[in-house]
Amino acid sequence: xxxxxxPLEPLRTSFRLRFLTDEQLDSLQQATLQILxxxxxxxxxxxxxxxxxxxxxxxxxxSKIVRMKPDFVLKALSTxxxxxxxxxxxxxxxxxxxxxxxxxxxDGCGVETVDFDTRQRRPSCKADVATMAxxxxxxxxxxxxxxxxxxxxxxxxxxxxxxxxxxxxxVKHVQSETVMGAIPCRYAVEMAEVIAGSRAEMRRRxxxxxxxxxxxxxxxxxxxxxGALLLAEAGLPVGxxxxxxxxxxxxxxxxxxxxxxxxxxxxxxxxxxxxxxGAPVFHSLMQAWVDPRTGGYISYSLDSRTRYAPVEMAxxxxxASLGACYGxxxxxxxxxxxxxxxALDPFLAGLAGAxxxxxxxxxxxxxxxxxxxxxxxxxxxxxxxxxxxxxxVNQDTLALDTVHAVGPGGHYLGQxxxxxxxxxxxxxxxxxxxxxxxxxxxxxxxxIEKVDWIRKNHQPEPLETEKQSELKRILTAADKEICKG
Amino acid sequence: MxxxxxxxxxxxxxxxxxxxxxxxxxxxxxxxxxxxxxVGIHCPSEKALxxxxxxxxxxxxxxxxxxxxxxxxxEAMSHAPRFYTMGARLPSFDLNLDGxxxxxxxDGCGVETIDFVTRQRRRSNKDDVAAMARVSDYLSALSFYWPIVSxxxxxxxxxxxxxxxxxxxxVKHVQSETIMGDWTANYAVEMADVVAGSxxxxxxxxxxxxxxxxxxxxxxxxxxxxSALRFAQAGLPVGxxxxxxxxxxxxxxxxxxxxTGDAEIVSALVxxxxxxxGAPVFHSLLPGSMQxxxxxxxxxxxxxxxxxxxxxxxxxxxxxxxxxxIFGTDAQVPGWQSAAEAESSLLLCALxxxxxxxxxxxxxxxxxxxxxxxxxxxxxxHRVRIESSHLDTSSEALALxxxxxxxxxxxxxxxxxxxxxxxxxxxxxxxGQPHPGGGFRDPQDVAREKIDWILANHHPTxxxxxxxxxxxxxxxxADREAGxxxxx
Numbered sequence: 001x002x003x004x005x006x007p008l009e010p011l012r013t014s015f016r017l018r019f020l021t022d023e024q025l026d027s028l029q030q031a032t033l034q035i036l037x038x039x040x041x042x043x044x045x046x047x048x049x050x051x052x053x054x055x056x057x058x059x060x061x062x063s064k065i066v067r068m069k070p071d072f073v074l075k076a077l078s079t080x081x082x083x084x085x086x087x088x089x090x091x092x093x094x095x096x097x098x099x100x101x102x103x104x105x106x107d108g109c110g111v112e113t114v115d116f117d118t119r120q121r122r123p124s125c126k127a128d129v130a131t132m133a134x135x136x137x138x139x140x141x142x143x144x145x146x147x148x149x150x151x152x153x154x155x156x157x158x159x160x161x162x163x164x165x166x167x168x169x170x171v172k173h174v175q176s177e178t179v180m181g182a183i184p185c186r187y188a189v190e191m192a193e194v195i196a197g198s199r200a201e202m203r204r205r206x207x208x209x210x211x212x213x214x215x216x217x218x219x220x221x222x223x224x225x226x227g228a229l230l231l232a233e234a235g236l237p238v239g240x241x242x243x244x245x246x247x248x249x250x251x252x253x254x255x256x257x258x259x260x261x262x263x264x265x266x267x268x269x270x271x272x273x274x275x276x277x278g279a280p281v282f283h284s285l286m287q288a289w290v291d292p293r294t295g296g297y298i299s300y301s302l303d304s305r306t307r308y309a310p311v312e313m314a315x316x317x318x319x320a321s322l323g324a325c326y327g328x329x330x331x332x333x334x335x336x337x338x339x340x341x342x343a344l345d346p347f348l349a350g351l352a353g354a355x356x357x358x359x360x361x362x363x364x365x366x367x368x369x370x371x372x373x374x375x376x377x378x379x380x381x382x383x384x385x386x387x388x389x390x391x392x393v394n395q396d397t398l399a400l401d402t403v404h405a406v407g408p409g410g411h412y413l414g415q416x417x418x419x420x421x422x423x424x425x426x427x428x429x430x431x432x433x434x435x436x437x438x439x440x441x442x443x444x445x446x447x448i449e450k451v452d453w454i455r456k457n458h459q460p461e462p463l464e465t466e467k468q469s470e471l472k473r474i475l476t477a478a479d480k481e482i483c484k485g
Numbered sequence: 486m487x488x489x490x491x492x493x494x495x496x497x498x499x500x501x502x503x504x505x506x507x508x509x510x511x512x513x514x515x516x517x518x519x520x521x522x523x524v525g526i527h528c529p530s531e532k533a534l535x536x537x538x539x540x541x542x543x544x545x546x547x548x549x550x551x552x553x554x555x556x557x558x559x560e561a562m563s564h565a566p567r568f569y570t571m572g573a574r575l576p577s578f579d580l581n582l583d584g585x586x587x588x589x590x591x592d593g594c595g596v597e598t599i600d601f602v603t604r605q606r607r608r609s610n611k612d613d614v615a616a617m618a619r620v621s622d623y624l625s626a627l628s629f630y631w632p633i634v635s636x637x638x639x640x641x642x643x644x645x646x647x648x649x650x651x652x653x654x655x656v657k658h659v660q661s662e663t664i665m666g667d668w669t670a671n672y673a674v675e676m677a678d679v680v681a682g683s684x685x686x687x688x689x690x691x692x693x694x695x696x697x698x699x700x701x702x703x704x705x706x707x708x709x710x711x712s713a714l715r716f717a718q719a720g721l722p723v724g725x726x727x728x729x730x731x732x733x734x735x736x737x738x739x740x741x742x743x744x745t746g747d748a749e750i751v752s753a754l755v756x757x758x759x760x761x762x763g764a765p766v767f768h769s770l771l772p773g774s775m776q777x778x779x780x781x782x783x784x785x786x787x788x789x790x791x792x793x794x795x796x797x798x799x800x801x802x803x804x805x806x807x808x809x810x811i812f813g814t815d816a817q818v819p820g821w822q823s824a825a826e827a828e829s830s831l832l833l834c835a836l837x838x839x840x841x842x843x844x845x846x847x848x849x850x851x852x853x854x855x856x857x858x859x860x861x862x863x864x865x866x867h868r869v870r871i872e873s874s875h876l877d878t879s880s881e882a883l884a885l886x887x888x889x890x891x892x893x894x895x896x897x898x899x900x901x902x903x904x905x906x907x908x909x910x911x912x913x914x915x916x917g918q919p920h921p922g923g924g925f926r927d928p929q930d931v932a933r934e935k936i937d938w939i940l941a942n943h944h945p946t947x948x949x950x951x952x953x954x955x956x957x958x959x960x961x962x963a964d965r966e967a968g969x970x971x972x973x
Contacts, residue, residue: 017500017836024878031883042893065893218893248898252906254876256884291917292907302867303911306876329916337916337928339824340865344872347829351502380825387791387829391739393509398516399741408527408550408703412736421737426774426783431815431822434778440815443822 005171005461008093009140011102011350011381013388019309019352025316031259032266033070035218040067041267042219045226048271055274068270076270082318084237084280086144086356087205089195090171090461094205095143097320097355103143104346104381106136106374107327107362108177109162110149113369116455124149124369126158130165132361135374135451137170138458141360141381144173148361149369157478160187163208164471167195171461177211177241185210185227187478189234194470195463203235211284211322211358214242214264216249225268232272232279239282239322240268245297247290254287254306261285262313269319282355284322285310299327299365300341307345308352315353323354326377327366333373334444338363339380346384375447379429386427490656490945493578494625494867496587499875502836504795510802513744518555520703520748525552527704530711533756540759553755561755564762565805571629571722571841572690574656574680575946579690580628582806582840588628589866591621591859592813592847593662594647595634598854601940609634609854611646616940617846617859618654623943626863626870629658631696631843634854641967642960645672648693649956652680656945660843662696662726668970670695670712672963674719679955680948688720695723696769696808696843699749701734710753717757717764724767724808725753730782733775739792742772747799754805767841768803770796771810784813784850790830797837809834812844812862813851819858819929823848824865832869857932864915864928871911 020028040058042065043049049066053059055076058067086095086103095103113124116131129147136142147162154161159178166174179188188208196202210231212224228238242261244250250257262285269281287310289298307324314321325345330337342359349357360381361374402417412418426432430443430450463471505513525543528534528551538544540561543552571580571588580588598609601616614632621627632647639646644663651659664673673693681687695716697709716723727746729735735742747770754766772792774783793810800807811831816822834842844851845866846859876882887902897903914935915928948956 015502015504017502019500020876020878024876027878027883031885034885035888039889039892217888217891217895217897246910247903247907248896251884251887251897251900252903252910253882253884255878255882256888256902259883259885260888289910289912290907291912294919296917298912298917300916301910302864302913303871304868305871305874307872309876331925334821335928336820336824336861339821340828340861340868340928341916343825343828343865344832344869347832348872376821376825383790383825384829387833389791391505391509391791391795393505393512393740397738397740398512398744399736399738400516400519400744402736403520403702403741403745404524406702407524409700410702411733412702413733415736417741418732418737422732422777425732425737425739426777431785431825432776432783434776438779440817 006140008143009385010143011346011385011388013100013350014390015351015388016353017351018312019306020312025312028255028259028262028313029316032262033073035259035263036068036073036267037070038067039218040065041264043225044220044222047229048220048225051271051275066267073266073270076273077317079273079277080269080281080319081278082320084320085205086173086209086237087196087207088171088173089167089207089463091205093172095173099353102350102354102357104141104357104360105144105146105175106132106142106148107359107366108146108148110362110367110369111152112367113149114371116371123152125153126151126161126165128369129162130169131455132369133166133169134458134460135454137172137460138454139378141378142172144175144356145170146175146177146358150178156482157475159184160191160475160478163188163191164475167471168463168468169460173207173209175209175211179210180227181223182226182230183482184478185230187474189230189236190474191471192236194467194474206236209237209239211239211241214240214268216242216244216264217260218264220268225271228268228272229275232276232281235279237280237282238272239284240265241284241286241322243286243288245288245290247292257287258285258310258313261287266317282320282322283314283317285313286324297365299329308348308354311352311354320355323349323352323357324359325349325357326359328363329365331364333363333370333376338376343380346381347387350384350388371451372444372447375430375450376443379431382429486944487946488943490578490622491625493628494870495628496835496870496873497585498835498873500836500873501838502833503798504791504837505798510798513740513747513799514802516744517747517751518558520744521553521558521752522555524703525550526749526752528710530707532714533710536756536760551752553752558751558755561758562803564758565754565766566763567804567806569722569765570690571658571694572681572692573658574652574692576690578657580658584838584840587835587839588841589626589811589845590629590660590841590843591617591627591631591633592844592851593631593633595847595852595854596637597852598634599856601856608637610638611636611650613854614647615650615654617854618651619943619945620859620936620939622655622657622945623939624859624863626866627657627845629660630655631660631662633846635663642963644669645676645960645963648673648676649960652676652956653948653953654945658692658694660694660696664695664712666708667711667715668966670715672959674715674721675959676956677721679952679959691721693721695721697723697725697753699725699727699753701727701729701749702745703749705753710756713753713757714760717761720764722765722767723757724769725750726769726771726808729772731772731774733780735772743770743795743799746770746772751803767806767808768800769808770799782850783815785815785826790826793830794833794837797834797839801838806840809839809842810844811842814848815850816848819848819855819861823858823861827862827865828869831866832873835869835873856936857929860915860932860935861929864913
């Protein structure tokens with residue numbers, strides 16, 4: 001049976017909101033350069049330190065702190081491509097990054113799942129990754145796949161099993177946020193080559209990319225950095241995500257946290273360009289807050305101002321940006337908090353011009369998967385998508401002849417113009433689905449049923465049998481090498 | 486014991502957005518003018534028809550139809566002030582509509598209440614109006630008060646009792662959306678005089694304003710127009726709201742519905758300016774969508790949240806301030822849907838420069854009061870308020886010295902800079918509230934408790950005894966007149 005794929009529906013807009021002035025962006029950039037020059041960033045990787053030293057950075061081999069002068073940073077960054085392509089299994093789902101278009105993905109990497117059938121909370125597993133990849137494959141709002149939860153039934157090679165589950169259940173681009181270290185990354189590159197068909201095609205239309213988290217304040221992760229170097233060498237896009245927490249791992253002021261997180265990202269981006277000039281690298285900064293009473297991590301304070309300023313900071317460096325949406329601190333979908341914290345997100349991400357954006361589908365601060373959450377977040381996404389569209393103001397939509405025909409005090413129900421346009425006049429989300437009693441149904445229940453429907457009805461185009469076997473072979477080898485190691 | 490009313494926290498956006506291009510706004514405005522000139526507006530008020538006729542409109546007295554040539558419209562609208570002040574009982578709560586600040590109010594006028602104590606659903610009454618005025622007085626998100634529900638225990642003079650309950654329980658500006666008809670408006674103006682203290686103050690710092698709904702498509706309400714004329718005569722601000730419904734009382738296309746509603750509003754604003762040039766007026770365009778299966782009115786749809794901000798841009802195109810539609814969820818209970826529908830529309834209204842907006846506190850398409858809803862909406866309001874304010878990138882905020890001191894692998898907890906600035910960070914007082922047994926409390930439970938706390942503890946500066954007595958006298962006279970009208 002032919003598989004019906006809805007086309008992707010990225011955010012497309014001609015609107016743009018500037019959060020920061022050019023002067024503010026310059027100040028932030030100068031601050032970052034100052035941090036990189038005077039304070040430095042710790043790189044606990046012999047390989048990274050050697051690359052820096054060979055290119056003239058100031059390396060303290062004892063503390064493993066690297067300091068770099070502004071000219072050095074700017075020269076290295078000059079080779080970063082502002083726009084690049086994220087390839088997909090199916091070319092129609094390739095994502096060409098460009099101005100005015102924003103592609104979204106799910107959140108990751110959760111560790112617990114509310115079971116699809118029993119509704120019991122349990123540790124996440126590979127089958128969850130597969131199911132959610134299939135659901136994401138169906139949703140037009142999702143441009144690319146993040147494995148949403150951890151394949152905890154596969155121990156140390158979980159990240160590789162996650163990407164296998166993703167490729168077997170979606171034709172879209174896959175981005176991992178968990179593959180760490182040179183050895184796992186070598187296997188991931190092998191898998192990407194299988195999907196692409198050849199190393200050259202993998203470079204041209206990379207079906208895989210990676211996000212690596214920095215460690216605030218001002219530290220890189222050994223495995224993260226070394227894995228990223230391997231991907232950059234292979235031409236696969238790699239991004240660095242700083243998550244400074246105001247008050248603990250970052251200054252308690254937003255600008256300070258932004259500058260510090262930016263320094264972490266830029267230092268890693270510089271390293272990638274020194275090692276593989278021209279490698280596609282993206283920038284991602286997601287600040288959070290400490291709850292002063294508990295020390296707890298808060299994704300959304302009341303003051304989440306300029307949440308999308310980091311998108312502008314990325315663009316100011318000439319880099320693509322991975323924006324942050326959703327990721328509510330709420331414990332359950334369908335609650336007031338679950339929308340109150342995040343409802344502005346997709347709209348603002350679109351207005352700020354983020355290139356790619358993560359975050360749909362998890363609760364409890366990116367850790368818990370309720371399957372219906374992705375449908376509820378999709379509804380917020382669609383609201384934003386419509387808000388960011390241009391309004392048609394033309395002779396047909398103004399309908400002056402119809403207004404004349406109806407006149408004062410009439411109604412429009414019997415008009416041909418109404419019949420022609422009625423179907424498009426109300427775009428229904430999950431909030432306006434009628435029940436048998438004539439009342440609107442509970443949106444969460446509608447979302448739960450939609451998940452069930454997709455699971456039952458959507459079968460993505462399968463990966464060719466030989467490629468499936470190849471991926472299995474690579475996984476077996478990885479299981480042997482890594483688990484044994 | 487009297488408690489102080491917290492200072493207002495209006496939205497002062499650091500950013501501005503324009504949704505429609507100037508050429509699109511010109512096209513919409515031209516279409517409105519064409520409708521006013523060629524289709525006309527039904528106006529079932531002899532008084533209004535005469536004013537139109539005296540000012541060069543084309544009036545068909547038989548069909549009560551008014552057609553307004555383009556130049557007549559533009560001439561009349563040229564008198565409407567772009568900026569003015571809406572006064573409050575206490576001057577520090579006056580609202581200066583300056584085009585830079587957005588002030589928000591409650592929703593109205595609901596007809597049912599989830600009882601504050603029993604939590605049973607029942608008809609609304611005057612006590613509800615009073616209680617919610619007191620809650621609104623306490624909340625910094627609310628800059629003025631719409632009587633949020635109907636005082637249905639006073640059927641004939643409910644709108645006046647709503648004003649009485651409001652003036653007695655908040656020091657903030659009061660805007661009625663229910664006063665209809667010349668005689669009711671006379672009493673309302675008298676009440677405003679009592680609160681203001683003199684005619685001069687009433688005109689300079691009007692403590693009361695009025696919102697009148699038009700009837701889509703292209704019709705005015707007699708009582709609405711006549712009460713508006715009385716308010717305009719008294720120098721009290723008056724606005725007109727169109728709630729044209731896409732595909733039933735308006736064309737099935739957004740642009741068509743916008744211009745139909747705009748024509749209704751502008752025809753009424755023109756009337757006010759013809760009768761009382763320079764009268765403070767405002768424009769309010771809140772199109773809804775028809776549910777195709779049931780014909781019901783929906784205030785929100787996936788694409789609907791763009792409509793209210795476009796209404797803001799149209800108002801400004803006519804050179805008058807706006808009352809924007811905000812909140813007003815179709816959800817049946819406070820929760821995910823009510824927050825999902827509200828936020829981006831409020832932000833866009835603020836970014837497009839709305840001066841005022843109404844809509845906090847009701848669910849079920851502006852009809853049902855859940856007391857805690859207003860606190861949930863206020864939390865959303867503050868998120869948007871802060872989101873639209875600027876980022877501090879001063880050297881103190883960049884904290885480079887602090888970052889250098891802490892360095893890689895350190896932490897910022899012990900630093901003086903952290904102690905100073907962490908206090909300035911703003912956290913929700915509904916979310917993230919620790920539960921005594923671990924975890925966090927349900928924000929809706931926290932909101933319900935906070936409502937109880939406000940009602941137990943907040944008692945705003947009251948009217949003086951003479952003013953109270955005078956308001957009671959006016960109400961008694963109005964009740965008598967209403968009784969005699971009913972008897973007749």
